[in-house]
Amino acid sequence: MKYCSCLIVGMLTFSSWAISPEEIRIDPPHWWAGLHVESLELLVEMNLGLNEEFKITDVKGDKITLLSDVEAQNRDYHYVTISIDSTAAAQNIYIKGWLYKGGQKFPISKLYKFKERESESHNYMGLNERDLIYLVTPDRFANGDSKNDVINDLREHHVNSSEGFSRHGGDIQGLTSQLDYIKTLGVTAVWTMPLLINDMPEYSYHGYAITDHYQVDPRFGGIKAYKEYSRQLHERDMKLVMDIIPNHMGTFNRLFQNPPDSNWINAWPLEGKIDEKGQVAGATITNHRYATLYDPYAAPSDKKQFSDGWFVPSMVDLNQKNPECAKYLTQNSIWWIEELGVDAFRVDTWVYPDQDFLDHWSKEIHMVFPDFFIFSESWVHNEHSQAYFSNRHSSLDGVADFNMYEAWKDALENPTSWNSGLNSLYMNIASDYQYSSPYKFITFLDNHDAGRFFAKINQDFDLFKMGIVMLYSTRGIPCLYYGTEILLSGLDDHGEIREDMPGGWSDRRDKRNVFKETALSELEKKALFFVRKMAQIRSSYKVIGTGLFRHWAPDDDIYSYCWYNENDILFVLANRSKKTQSFDLKRLTELTFKEGRVVLDSKDVNNESEEWDIISNTEEISMPPNGVKILYLKR
Numbered sequence: 131m132k133y134c135s136c137l138i139v140g141m142l143t144f145s146s147w148a149i150s151p152e153e154i155r156i157d158p159p160h161w162w163a164g165l166h167v168e169s170l171e172l173l174v175e176m177n178l179g180l181n182e183e184f185k186i187t188d189v190k191g192d193k194i195t196l197l198s199d200v201e202a203q204n205r206d207y208h209y210v211t212i213s214i215d216s217t218a219a220a221q222n223i224y225i226k227g228w229l230y231k232g233g234q235k236f237p238i239s240k241l242y243k244f245k246e247r248e249s250e251s252h253n254y255m256g257l258n259e260r261d262l263i264y265l266v267t268p269d270r271f272a273n274g275d276s277k278n279d280v281i282n283d284l285r286e287h288h289v290n291s292s293e294g295f296s297r298h299g300g301d302i303q304g305l306t307s308q309l310d311y312i313k314t315l316g317v318t319a320v321w322t323m324p325l326l327i328n329d330m331p332e333y334s335y336h337g338y339a340i341t342d343h344y345q346v347d348p349r350f351g352g353i354k355a356y357k358e359y360s361r362q363l364h365e366r367d368m369k370l371v372m373d374i375i376p377n378h379m380g381t382f383n384r385l386f387q388n389p390p391d392s393n394w395i396n397a398w399p400l401e402g403k404i405d406e407k408g409q410v411a412g413a414t415i416t417n418h419r420y421a422t423l424y425d426p427y428a429a430p431s432d433k434k435q436f437s438d439g440w441f442v443p444s445m446v447d448l449n450q451k452n453p454e455c456a457k458y459l460t461q462n463s464i465w466w467i468e469e470l471g472v473d474a475f476r477v478d479t480w481v482y483p484d485q486d487f488l489d490h491w492s493k494e495i496h497m498v499f500p501d502f503f504i505f506s507e508s509w510v511h512n513e514h515s516q517a518y519f520s521n522r523h524s525s526l527d528g529v530a531d532f533n534m535y536e537a538w539k540d541a542l543e544n545p546t547s548w549n550s551g552l553n554s555l556y557m558n559i560a561s562d563y564q565y566s567s568p569y570k571f572i573t574f575l576d577n578h579d580a581g582r583f584f585a586k587i588n589q590d591f592d593l594f595k596m597g598i599v600m601l602y603s604t605r606g607i608p609c610l611y612y613g614t615e616i617l618l619s620g621l622d623d624h625g626e627i628r629e630d631m632p633g634g635w636s637d638r639r640d641k642r643n644v645f646k647e648t649a650l651s652e653l654e655k656k657a658l659f660f661v662r663k664m665a666q667i668r669s670s671y672k673v674i675g676t677g678l679f680r681h682w683a684p685d686d687d688i689y690s691y692c693w694y695n696e697n698d699i700l701f702v703l704a705n706r707s708k709k710t711q712s713f714d715l716k717r718l719t720e721l722t723f724k725e726g727r728v729v730l731d732s733k734d735v736n737n738e739s740e741e742w743d744i745i746s747n748t749e750e751i752s753m754p755p756n757g758v759k760i761l762y763l764k765r
């Protein structure tokens with residue numbers, strides 16, 4: 131870290147030697163006219179030598195003016211605030227000032243663009259209860275360009291597909307080339323793990339150690355590929371979910387190596403030594419005790435260690451309490467939304483940054499983009515903690531529902547007793563009374579951190595189908611993890627859980643290409659068919675997500691729930707017993723209907739009844755062992 135204080139002495143004399151604009155970096159690199167942002171704080175940066183300093187003295191623009199120029203603690207940086215009139219048009223402005231060097235001064239002039247907004251980027255904002263998300267690990271999905279696999283200038287410059295923690299070469303172009311496949315799954319939104327540059331010596335594939343907040347990783351194809359992906363995604367009526375990380379960044383980020391202010395980062399004690407792996411020895415690591423945020427008896431030291439400790443030794447914890455750091459992160463988020471046409475953020479490690487900052491951050495985003503959707507990764511282990519995080523932030527739209535994930539695991543992995551199995555699921559859903567908007571929670575059976583669903587249920591295909599039905603028809607916005615539709619089964623470490631989609635690497639000559647159905651085993655085909663069928667049912671029966679939800683206490687290992695409105699009832703029955711049982715529709719007594727039919731029988735998926743053969747509440751529905759049925763009842 132470099133902190134200097136020096137005095138400029140002697141008479142300043144003017145020199146006409148101009149400073150090359152390339153020697154000046156400004157974050158954000160451009161902005162837009164008409165973005166409903168009244169002022170912008172530019173981080174202006176020059177790599178100064180000893181006895182050098184600079185000042186910004188003027189902004190040449192139409193209805194865009196200089197408000198202030200404040201030198202940061204580190205003189206390489208200035209916080210330059212400009213005012214933007216709401217009627218200012220798209221234009222090029224010039225940011226002007228002087229570099230003072232050895233008694234002389236040199237003019238600075240940097241062109242800065244206020245672009246026209248692209249109207250199409252505003253048409254897809256936000257997620258809702260009818261969406262269906264697909265989560266992809268971009269390094270592991272498909273390799274569209276093998277030429278970008280290795281970039282020698284970057285610290286990790288090799289690929290090795292047999293190592294779980296190496297890069298495998300997947301990229302944005304590969305993902306874009308499979309959007310038609312993704313569309314066939316009925317998906318309406320795609321969430322990718324982060325794609326910004328991680329110039330770290332190892333583990334760079336996962337994307338969570340950003341080393342430049344304004345650069346897309348060239349190994350993923352750079353910003354050009356990201357924009358083309360966004361265009362093609364929107365062309366197919368699918369939405370773009372970006373994974374964003376306000377809590378931390380990679381240790382090779384210049385904002386850590388040469389920070390504007392030592393107060394931008396949380397670090398104690400800090401020897402300042404980064405080893406060859408990018409890890410800083412001695413940095414205090416978080417204690418992961420999120421309860422310190424609501425615990426009335428929490429020791430302040432525990433609380434500080436939780437929020438300000440590092441997530442891992444290679445990721446610097448950012449101090450969002452510093453107003454300039456907070457501004458930098460907020461403007462960066464707004465910049466990416468507009469630059470790419472992002473529809474939603476999934477916010478990584480939501481519980482770890484300063485929580486007041488997250489309130490302001492999400493409110494500012496919603497002020498600029500009112501329909502934008504923000505959901506959090508708040509990985510907690512009980513309902514009241516989930517309620518604490520989902521309710522305390524009025525501008526947080528949804529949370530990734532880790533409690534539902536645990537409840538489904540319990541329901542599908544364990545036998546039912548008074549407080550386990552189906553009853554655990556029932557009690558979990560009953561706990562929705564604590565949440566302000568549970569219909570907008572993001573639900574999942576597995577994800578990039580949790581072992582594959584099919585492996586967890588010991589590859590029981592009946593339970594797989596039951597899980598998919600529950601995921602797609604319970605309240606919340608379902609999220610399918612890539613490859614779960616073809617029964618990928620990685621279980622233990624991140625490398626296995628984030629395994630390659632076979633066939634995504636044409637250059638590697640994978641043994642088979644799962645993007646072509648002919649390459650699938652019979653069971654994989656059945657799984658893919660079932661996942662698509664459930665997406666169709668979710669799409670066809672609009673009462674799912676828009677109607678009211680009701681469920682019945684489990685009885686004889688049968689759990690039942692429905693969506694209803696004044697015209698329709700979509701009724702789901704799941705039998706977790708090893709024996710055939712019958713369900714008496716008398717239990718629906720409060721919800722009368724005229725007629726109905728079975729729209730899905732998990733044991734006989736091809737046999738969809740067209741007959742209105744359920745005629746009254748006196749019917750008994752036969753439920754096979756570990757079978758699921760979905761009934762459509764017309765009111």
Ligand SMILES: [Ca+2]
Pocket residue numbers: 273274275276277278279299300301349
């Ligand atoms: Ca590649």
Ligand SMILES: [Ca+2]
Pocket residue numbers: 377436437438439447448482483484
């Ligand atoms: Ca933190």
